[in-house]
Amino acid sequence: MAEKITKRADDYSQWYLDIVQRAGLAENSAVRGCMVIKPHGYAIWEKMQRALDRMFKNTGHVNAYFPLFIPKSFLAREEEMAAGFAKECAVAETIIWNTYKTWIQSYRDLPLLINQWANVVRWEMRTRLFLRTAEFLWQEGHTAHATQQEAEKETRLILLEVYRTFAEEWMAMPVLTGPKTEGQKFPGAVYTLCIEAMMQDRRALQAGTSHFLGQNFAKAFDVQFQNQAGQREYAWATSWGVSTRLVGALVMMHSDDQGLVLPPRLAPLHAVIVPIFRKPEEREAVLAAANRLADNLRQLPPTDWLNYDPIAVKVDDRDQYQPGYKFNEWELKGVPVQVELGPKDLANNACVLKRRDLPGKEAKEFGVPLAGAANRIVDILRIMQTELFERAKKFREANSYEVNSYDEFKKKIDEPGGFLWAHWDGTRPTEDQIAAETKATIRCIPFQRRKEEGKCMVTGKPSEGRVVFAKAY
Amino acid sequence: MAEKITKRADDYSQWYLDIVQRAGLAENSAVRGCMVIKPHGYAIWEKMQRALDRMFKNTGHVNAYFPLFIPKSFLAREEEMAAGFAKECAVAETIIWNTYKTWIQSYRDLPLLINQWANVVRWEMRTRLFLRTAEFLWQEGHTAHATQQEAEKETRLILLEVYRTFAEEWMAMPVLTGPKTEGQKFPGAVYTLCIEAMMQDRRALQAGTSHFLGQNFAKAFDVQFQNQAGQREYAWATSWGVSTRLVGALVMMHSDDQGLVLPPRLAPLHAVIVPIFRKPEEREAVLAAANRLADNLRQLPPTDWLNYDPIAVKVDDRDQYQPGYKFNEWELKGVPVQVELGPKDLANNACVLKRRDLPGKEAKEFGVPLAGAANRIVDILRIMQTELFERAKKFREANSYEVNSYDEFKKKIDEPGGFLWAHWDGTRPTEDQIAAETKATIRCIPFQRRKEEGKCMVTGKPSEGRVVFAKAY
Numbered sequence: 001m002a003e004k005i006t007k008r009a010d011d012y013s014q015w016y017l018d019i020v021q022r023a024g025l026a027e028n029s030a031v032r033g034c035m036v037i038k039p040h041g042y043a044i045w046e047k048m049q050r051a052l053d054r055m056f057k058n059t060g061h062v063n064a065y066f067p068l069f070i071p072k073s074f075l076a077r078e079e080e081m082a083a084g085f086a087k088e089c090a091v092a093e094t095i096i097w098n099t100y101k102t103w104i105q106s107y108r109d110l111p112l113l114i115n116q117w118a119n120v121v122r123w124e125m126r127t128r129l130f131l132r133t134a135e136f137l138w139q140e141g142h143t144a145h146a147t148q149q150e151a152e153k154e155t156r157l158i159l160l161e162v163y164r165t166f167a168e169e170w171m172a173m174p175v176l177t178g179p180k181t182e183g184q185k186f187p188g189a190v191y192t193l194c195i196e197a198m199m200q201d202r203r204a205l206q207a208g209t210s211h212f213l214g215q216n217f218a219k220a221f222d223v224q225f226q227n228q229a230g231q232r233e234y235a236w237a238t239s240w241g242v243s244t245r246l247v248g249a250l251v252m253m254h255s256d257d258q259g260l261v262l263p264p265r266l267a268p269l270h271a272v273i274v275p276i277f278r279k280p281e282e283r284e285a286v287l288a289a290a291n292r293l294a295d296n297l298r299q300l301p302p303t304d305w306l307n308y309d310p311i312a313v314k315v316d317d318r319d320q321y322q323p324g325y326k327f328n329e330w331e332l333k334g335v336p337v338q339v340e341l342g343p344k345d346l347a348n349n350a351c352v353l354k355r356r357d358l359p360g361k362e363a364k365e366f367g368v369p370l371a372g373a374a375n376r377i378v379d380i381l382r383i384m385q386t387e388l389f390e391r392a393k394k395f396r397e398a399n400s401y402e403v404n405s406y407d408e409f410k411k412k413i414d415e416p417g418g419f420l421w422a423h424w425d426g427t428r429p430t431e432d433q434i435a436a437e438t439k440a441t442i443r444c445i446p447f448q449r450r451k452e453e454g455k456c457m458v459t460g461k462p463s464e465g466r467v468v469f470a471k472a473y
Numbered sequence: 474m475a476e477k478i479t480k481r482a483d484d485y486s487q488w489y490l491d492i493v494q495r496a497g498l499a500e501n502s503a504v505r506g507c508m509v510i511k512p513h514g515y516a517i518w519e520k521m522q523r524a525l526d527r528m529f530k531n532t533g534h535v536n537a538y539f540p541l542f543i544p545k546s547f548l549a550r551e552e553e554m555a556a557g558f559a560k561e562c563a564v565a566e567t568i569i570w571n572t573y574k575t576w577i578q579s580y581r582d583l584p585l586l587i588n589q590w591a592n593v594v595r596w597e598m599r600t601r602l603f604l605r606t607a608e609f610l611w612q613e614g615h616t617a618h619a620t621q622q623e624a625e626k627e628t629r630l631i632l633l634e635v636y637r638t639f640a641e642e643w644m645a646m647p648v649l650t651g652p653k654t655e656g657q658k659f660p661g662a663v664y665t666l667c668i669e670a671m672m673q674d675r676r677a678l679q680a681g682t683s684h685f686l687g688q689n690f691a692k693a694f695d696v697q698f699q700n701q702a703g704q705r706e707y708a709w710a711t712s713w714g715v716s717t718r719l720v721g722a723l724v725m726m727h728s729d730d731q732g733l734v735l736p737p738r739l740a741p742l743h744a745v746i747v748p749i750f751r752k753p754e755e756r757e758a759v760l761a762a763a764n765r766l767a768d769n770l771r772q773l774p775p776t777d778w779l780n781y782d783p784i785a786v787k788v789d790d791r792d793q794y795q796p797g798y799k800f801n802e803w804e805l806k807g808v809p810v811q812v813e814l815g816p817k818d819l820a821n822n823a824c825v826l827k828r829r830d831l832p833g834k835e836a837k838e839f840g841v842p843l844a845g846a847a848n849r850i851v852d853i854l855r856i857m858q859t860e861l862f863e864r865a866k867k868f869r870e871a872n873s874y875e876v877n878s879y880d881e882f883k884k885k886i887d888e889p890g891g892f893l894w895a896h897w898d899g900t901r902p903t904e905d906q907i908a909a910e911t912k913a914t915i916r917c918i919p920f921q922r923r924k925e926e927g928k929c930m931v932t933g934k935p936s937e938g939r940v941v942f943a944k945a946y
Contacts, residue, residue: 030571034540039587042537064515067507067608068592098503108793114512119541119592135540308781320581 005332007257012201017129019251023260023333026129026247033127033134037244040333041130043268044247045137049117050307051170051265052139052242055162061113061141066095068118093188093239096142097221104144104235106226111154112144120243130248131205131473138243144218144235146227151236152212158240159193159210167207171246172263172388173197173253174396175207176419176468178444183431189239190214196443196468198396199252202417204443204470207249210240254357254388260334261357263388264381265306271297271313271377272330276323276342289370290315290341293351296374311378331356336384337377355380357388402466406457409469413440419470421449423463425456434458440469478805480730485674490602492724496733496806499602499720506600506607510717513806514603516741517720518610522590523780524643524738525612525715528635534586534614539568541591566661566712569615570694577617577708579699584627585617593716603721604678604946611716617691617708619700624709625685631713632666632683640680644719645736645861646670646726647869648680649892649941651917656904662712663687669916669941671869672725675890677916677943680722683713727830727861733807734830736861737854738779744770744786744850745803749796749815762843763788763814766824769847784851804829809857810850828853830861875939879930882942886913892943894922896936898929907931913942 005018020026025041028034037045053063096114103109121135130136141158145151159177167175175195179185185192189211197207218224218234227233254261264270273294275286294313302308316326323340330338340352351373353365368376399418403409409420424430424442435441449465456463478491493499498514501507510518526536569587576582594608603609614631618624632650640648648668652658658665662684670680691697691707700706727734737743746767748759767786775781789799796813803811813825824846826838841849872891876882882895897903897915908914922938929936 027572029540029568031540031568036540036568036572037538039535039537043535045538046536062512062516063519064512065510065518065610067502067504067509068594095502095504095509099500099509121541137538 005257005259008200015257016248016252019255019260019332020129020248023251025251025260028129031134033124035127035129035133035135037137040268041247044250044262044266045244047266047268048166048170048246049139050309052162052166053115053117054307055166056115056139056141059113059157059162061115061143063116064114065116065118066099068121093142093217094221097217097223097237100142100144100235101221101223104223104225107146107228110144110146110225110235111150113141113154114143115139115141128248130244130251132245136244138241140241141239143238144223145237146225146233146235148214148236151214151238155193155210155212155238155240158238159195159208163195163208163210163240163242166242167195167197168389170263170265171250171253172265172385172392173207173249174389174393176444176446176448178446178448180209180444181428181431181442181467183428184442186211188213188216190216194444196470197249197253198392198399198419198470199249199473200395201252202399202419202470204419204468204472205245205249205252206443206472207246208240208242211238213237213239253392255334256357259332261388262334262336264336264385267312267334267336269312269314269333269335270381271311271337271339272326272335273313273315273339273341274323274326274330275315275317276340278343282343286341286343286346287315287317289346290317290339293339293341293370293373297377300374300378305382311374327354337380339373339377353377353380355384357384400468404457409434409440409457410438413438413469413471417471419443419468421466421468422457423452423454423465424467425459425461425463427459427461430456430458434469438469440471443468443470443472478730478732481673488730489721489725492728492733492805493602493721498724498733501602504607506597508600508602508606508608510610513741514720517723517735517739518717520739520741521639521643521719522612523782525635525639526588526590527780528639529588529612529614532586532630532635534588534616536589537587538589538591539572541594566615566690567694570690570696570710573615573617573708574694574696577696577698580619580701583617583619583698583708584623586614586627587616588612588614601721603717603724605718609717611714613714614712616711617696618711619698619706619709621687621709624687624711628666628683628685628711628713631711632668632681636668636681636683636713636715639715640668640670641862643736643738644723644726645738645858645865646680646722647862647866649917649919649921651919651921653682653917654901654904654915654940656901657915659684661686661689663689667917669943670722670726671865671872671892671943672722672946673728673868674725675872675892675943677892677941677945678718678722678725679916679945680719681713681715684711686710686712726865728807729830732805734861735807735809737809737858740785740807740809742785742787742806742808743854744784744810744812745799745808746786746788746812746814747796747799747803748788748790749813751816755816759814759816759819760788760790762819763790763812766812766814766843766846770850773847773851778855784847810853812846812850826850826853828857830857830864873941877930882907882913882930883911886911886942886944890944892916892941894939894941895930896927896938897940898932898934898936900932900934903929903931907942913944916941916943916945 006014008015024038026035026037029036117139119137124134127133167173175197180192193210195208197205215234217237223235224232273290275290277283277286294315297311297313336356338354345351349370350367353368355363402421445467454463479487481488497511499508499510502509590612592610597607600606640646648670653665666683668681670678688707690710696708697705746763748763750756750759767788770784770786809829811827818824822843823840826841828836875894918940927936
């Protein structure tokens with residue numbers, strides 16, 4: 001608890017690292033580029049896994065496990081497949097499609113809707129905790145279908161119904177959705193859909209991708225099936241994934257100068273009760289009331305809203321620390337609601353509730369009757385979840401601009417930064433030129449854009465709608 | 474479904490592989506020595522994880538994640554530490570204790586009760602699906618404590634309260650518990666406790682280990698803390714783990730010549746309803762009744778007994794397969810209860826229930842009223858769970874012998890095989906001699922043994938109780 005964390009405004013990047021380390025989320029390990037995910041960080045990842053896994057299963061997917069390592073010969077097969085095919089991105093796909101070859105014989109074997117939770121090791125020169133590390137944890141879905149239509153439907157289902165829903169309703173993180181450009185897509189894909197979020201420094205972060213792979217992998221690994229008419233066809237494929245990068249996104253999304261702020265649906269601990277007493281004879285009564293309130297919270301009926309997990313609450317009865325120290329620690333760790341309970345409160349059968357995401361006095365509710373406190377805490381959790389999302393959405397809107405000339409673009413992309421909606425001629429050279437000159441990339445061609453005839457801000461060639469540019473993580 | 478699986482009596486080893494492959498649990502991959510865990514096998518592992526993870530958390534443990542790879546320099550440090558220290562067994566410990574060094578400063582930081590779910594890669598010459606593979610999945614606990622007493626208590630808690638409870642009450646697999654001999658323990662440990670089970674071929678399988686590490690790792694990695702008196706001390710450590718090997722044990726434990734038999738608490742699917750009809754006009758009514766029963770099952774209140782998961786039930790309404798094909802498939806896959814529901818049953822508002830673990834007619838209950846069928850199915854699940862355990866325990870007892878001479882031992886260990894309880898002089902040379910001459914090893918020095926003065930069957934030297942010998946996986 002010793003030193004303060006760096007202020008967001010002073011050094012955003014250091015602020016992020018301070019929070020990750022001081023809140024006990026992760027740290028660099030002795031293994032070059034690899035992190036240790038500490039218990040508090042891993043507990044957030046477990047919450048994410050649980051919500052996502054349930055959505056995958058509710059949409060018909062099952063989990064499996066494929067070997068981490070793949071034979072070198074497989075890589076060569078992929079290299080033949082497509083020029084510019086990024087080897088490091090596709091290793092997972094190869095062992096899986098080599099296996100699917102034996103699993104898929106007939107249309108009866110399709111669709112194959114498989115996900116796996118795994119670790120991945122990639123070569124990375126410059127790493128940053130959660131956002132870019134040599135080893136990370138993720139889920140990767142790999143599906144095979146009998147028709148193009150069905151595979152395309154799957155690609156969108158995962159992006160819109162699972163990833164967007166998870167980002168917005170669980171992470172409280174508003175996202176743009178849409179295809180990547182040819183230049184930004186996964187090289188093995190026919191097209192890539194993505195969710196893109198704006199962090200508090202106005203940079204974009206790609207938070208998840210869903211690829212329509214066409215028949216590329218089926219052809220590379222000769223995965224054919226007999227259709228209903230008795231003919232041999234190549235299977236149609238998708239793949240999709242999100243990773244522990246989302247923990248980094250979550251930290252950057254909502255946290256403040258006091259530490260981590262977590263949306264209640266992903267908080268490993270929803271509420272902490274800090275008993276306050278000066279005299280030893282007060283101790284027993286205050287602790288008893290604190291434990292009663294904790295039990296009330298734990299006994300609330302489980303809800304779909306929390307994936308049927310009970311409310312997680314802790315009574316911080318550690319004798320070796322003062323209440324002030326405890327409040328700071330739980331604030332730093334992002335517990336959504338703090339409960340203060342002292343002899344005076346107890347005399348009034350009441351307590352004080354403090355909400356993590358509001359500043360100063362605004363955060364506190366005084367004289368909350370103990371009898372109704374459990375329900376009030378749940379109300380606050382729900383309100384906080386909604387307001388974190390609304391606040392983030394307002395922030396994104398306030399930092400999104402339609403720009404109509406390249407001069408304006410070049411000025412705005414540095415100061416104030418943000419999402420710039422601009423016309424582009426749809427070509428790779430123009431995209432590359434913009435990236436080289438401004439370091440901004442096209443984050444996506446948003447599904448949300450309106451139809452609008454326009455002219456490319458660089459070449460003046462026609463465009464049928466704006467795309468979203470930003471500097472990105 | 475084409476060919477029959479090999480009979481247990483004909484070739485136990487091939488019978489096991491047939492079940493693993495035909496029930497869709499796992500298969501060999503193109504990566505040497507590594508398996509693909511298929512959806513049905515992975516679903517069993519997920520059930521295991523969920524039960525174990527809950528027990529770990531209920532006993533105060535938290536999850537974290539440490540890098541897969543470790544710097545070569547760490548290995549050297551371990552090699553210095555102890556002669557005969559098995560490198561391949563301890564790689565996990567090294568990165569973890571190097572990290573704990575920074576986490577542990579004061580007695581206030583202890584105990585550190587950390588678990589991780591991870592994959593492990595080891596060099597294996599001869600592999601067998603689930604039982605021995607180059608890559609496998611596991612959990613590994615690594616705890617640090619302020620006192621020897623507390624660390625020893627943890628070592629026993631995990632073995633007896635978690636691993637034994639899990640093996641017996643979830644896997645329906647009776648286990649012996651106790652320390653390994655010096656020759657069989659983990660070389661980095663002061664002592665190793667284990668659970669040992671008997672498979673249907675009368676061989677032993679080590680199903681989980683819990684190690685008391687003393688201060689060995691704390692000294693190797695210089696992990697010291699300040700105790701309450703202000704003095705520096707080395708931390709006391711434990712480590713413990715179980716792996717996907719348990720899926721193999723589960724298969725070998727209960728399955729029969731028709732396929733997989735799963736204890737209901739670990740079955741991904743508890744019941745399958747197979748609708749039967751000849752005429753198309755019967756289809757609708759039968760399917761509607763099947764779906765009603767399925768809904769009744771799903772709506773039963775969740776129980777601690779199933780970790781608060783709902784009853785998992787499937788109506789097998791696939792039109793392209795005949796009922797007989799479906800029954801065979803679900804039998805092969807080990808679904809505990811099959812429900813037959815045809816027009817005649819429906820006319821009587823009844824159905825037929827078939828329990829997976831009993832032979833022939835014994836398995837069936839006819840004319841079970843549909844209104845009470847859901848509750849009856851749950852009764853059967855509970856009875857089956859108990860009886861699988863009792864049957865396995867009887868089998869183990871029937872194949873355990875007290876032997877009093879080495880001649881008798883050498884005869885019995887081959888035919889009929891089993892667990893041989895014998896006196897041993899407690900020395901490594903005698904243990905090695907027996908292993909070399911008979912291929913039997915000391916599985917454990919069981920907590921369950923009675924005090925009994927005796928003489929070593931090989932050397933005639935004194936012994937204070939019998940130890941358990943067996944041929945092992």
